Structure formats: C-alpha cells, structure tokens
Amino acid sequence: MLQQNVVMGSSPTPKDDPASSVADIRRDPALGTVVHVVRHRQGRPNQPTDVVNDDCPFCPGGLEAPDPYDVRWFVNRWPAMADDRCEVVLYSPLHDASMATLGAPAIARVIDLWAERTATLGARPDVDYVLVFENRGASVGATIAHPHGQIYAYDHVPDRPARLFAGSWKPDTDPARLVVGTDDWTVTVPFASEFPVAVSIAPRRCTADLPSLDATRRASLSEVLAEVFGRLDALYGEPIPYMMWINQRPFDGTTGDAWMSIDIVSPWRRAGLARFIAAAEVGAGEYFNPVVPEEIAARLRALADDQSV
Numbered sequence: 036m037l038q039q040n041v042v043m044g045s046s047p048t049p050k051d052d053p054a055s056s057v058a059d060i061r062r063d064p065a066l067g068t069v070v071h072v073v074r075h076r077q078g079r080p081n082q083p084t085d086v087v088n089d090d091c092p093f094c095p096g097g098l099e100a101p102d103p104y105d106v107r108w109f110v111n112r113w114p115a116m117a118d119d120r121c122e123v124v125l126y127s128p129l130h131d132a133s134m135a136t137l138g139a140p141a142i143a144r145v146i147d148l149w150a151e152r153t154a155t156l157g158a159r160p161d162v163d164y165v166l167v168f169e170n171r172g173a174s175v176g177a178t179i180a181h182p183h184g185q186i187y188a189y190d191h192v193p194d195r196p197a198r199l200f201a202g203s204w205k206p207d208t209d210p211a212r213l214v215v216g217t218d219d220w221t222v223t224v225p226f227a228s229e230f231p232v233a234v235s236i237a238p239r240r241c242t243a244d245l246p247s248l249d250a251t252r253r254a255s256l257s258e259v260l261a262e263v264f265g266r267l268d269a270l271y272g273e274p275i276p277y278m279m280w281i282n283q284r285p286f287d288g289t290t291g292d293a294w295m296s297i298d299i300v301s302p303w304r305r306a307g308l309a310r311f312i313a314a315a316e317v318g319a320g321e322y323f324n325p326v327v328p329e330e331i332a333a334r335l336r337a338l339a340d341d342q343s344v
C-alpha cells in the first residue's frame with residue numbers, strides 16, 4: 036500500500052524543506068503510474084568521466100569512504116525517498132574495477148553485503164520492498180564511475196515486482212535462450228526481452244531472497260556473476276552500459292512462493308549504439324526490440340572460454 040502522503044492527481048502543497056520535498060509521491064489518477072517528484076536531486080553532483088581518482092568520493096579517503104574498506108554501504112546523501120530509504124553500496128576500493136574484473140571472491144563480499152542490507156531494511160516495519168540495483172555507464176544514468184550500486188527501501192511493493200510475483204515468475208527452461216547453466220543457477224535471455232541485451236539469473240531451486248541463500252550458493256552465484264559480467268563486456272568488445280536489479284520477495288507479509296532473480300539489461304544493440312526507448316514505446320507501452328532474444332543468447336553462450344563456470 037502506498038504511503039499516506041501520495042497525492043492523487045492534485046497539486047501538492049509547496050514545501051521548501053528538502054526533507055519533506057522528498058516525500059512528494061504522486062500517482063496518476065487514470066494510469067496508476069507512480070512518480071516521485073524529487074526536485075532536490077537536481078542539485079546532486081555529476082562527476083566528469085575524466086575525474087582523477089583523488090576527487091572521487093567513493094575511493095578510500097574520499098568523502099563517503101574515509102577509511103579503508105573492501106565493501107561499504109552508507110545512506111545516500113542525495114536520497115530519492117525520505118527516512119533513510121536510499122543507500123549506496125561500494126563494490127570495491129579500486130576506482131577502475133567493475134563487476135567484470137572484480138573476480139568471484141570480491142563479488143561474494145558484495146553479495147553478502149546486499150543480503151545483509153536486504154535483511155536489515157526488510158525488517159523495518161515501514162519497509163515493504165527492498166530493491167538492490169546498479170546503473171553502470173553514463174548513458175544509463177550513472178553519475179560516478181567508481182564501481183557501486185544502490186538500494187531503495189520502499190514503504191509499498193512497487194508495481195513491477197508485484198506483477199512479477201503475482202504472475203508466479205520462475206526461470207525459463209528453454210535451451211534456446213540459455214546462456215549459462217550450473218548446478219545451482221541458470222542464466223537465460225528473457226523470452227519477451229524489452230531490451231536488446233538482457234539476461235536473467237535465477238537459482239534452480241525456488242528461493243525468495245538473497246538472505247535465504249547459504250554460503251555455498253552465494254559462492255556459486257559470485258562465480259556466475261563474474262562469468263556473466265565478463266561475457267557482457269566481451270559481447271561488443273568494450274565495456275557495456277547496463278542496468279541491473281534484483282527481484283526479491285516483498286516484506287509486506289505476502290511472500291507466497293516468490294522466486295528471486297537478477298535482471299541485467301543494456302540498451303546497446305551494437306557497440307556504442309543504443310536503442311532508445313522512443314515515442315511509440317512510451318506512448319503505447321509496448322516495446323520494439325530489434326535483437327532476437329534467441330540470437331543474443333547464442334552469442335552470449337558462444338563467449339564461453341576456459342574461465343567459464
């Protein structure tokens with residue numbers, strides 16, 4: 036259920052206090068679309084791509100990471116929602132690292148931190164859904180290059196995960212769209228992918244969330260993620276911009292048989308060339324994908340090498 040300060044199609048009372056302005060959440064009265072009006076985020080800094088590491092707020096010694104660390108989380112200084120619902124997760128102290136280069140042991144530390152923050156935020160009585168996500172690359176909105184992701188803790192279950200779990204989502208089993216299969220995990224290209232490049236990573240055994248994964252499956256997931264991100268960066272011969280998010284069970288008491296998964300998508304239909312979400316897609320709410328999911332699955336499958344899991 037949306038929080039009480041959602042405004043239904045009328046003008047909100049103007050507020051000067053940034054802490055209250057972050058709570059300006061509106062729902063379109065006809066479509067039901069939820070829009071968070073976050074004027075204060077216009078002021079957040081954009082780090083130039085050629086910034087020297089000394090100026091990076093996420094490098095050890097920087098503004099957000101004064102002490103040495105392997106992985107680190109902190110409350111977002113530029114939150115999209117009030118009440119400490121927005122966190123930043125630093126994957127590595129290495130400014131130029133990425134999921135594709137970190138290696139499985141380092142990724143395992145990120146997974147442990149994602150799981151810990153999911154459990155901690157999900158236990159809050161005012162949190163119904165925890166979204167772990169990452170934007171990598173300026174073209175998908177990343178404002179700082181240092182490897183990091185974010186976490187949003189909602190006081191309601193957003194529409195997309197609500198529909199996903201209400202639809203009893205489970206992993207695709209068609210070998211035509213399989214990229215990687217291990218004892219514990221499957222990596223597939225979604226049947227109706229909205230984006231030119233898309234993979235879905237899911238446990239073979241129904242599991243609701245990251246905190247429910249034991250050490251063995253967290254370790255195997257770290258190997259799968261290292262493999263998948265390596266193949267995604269190899270696909271076009273250069274680092275690919277992507278959006279990643281983790282679908283996990285709601286924390287509103289309606290867990291049911293939710294099956295967790297990790298989605299990674301990229302707008303690139305070839306190296307350096309993005310397929311934009313354009314007027315017909317925004318206007319109609321239907322997508323036109325020029326890349327055949329089975330063909331991108333075959334290309335990603337063919338990128339297996341000696342390092343593959």
Ligand SMILES: [Zn+2]
Nearest residue numbers: 091094130181
């Ligand atoms: Zn840095």
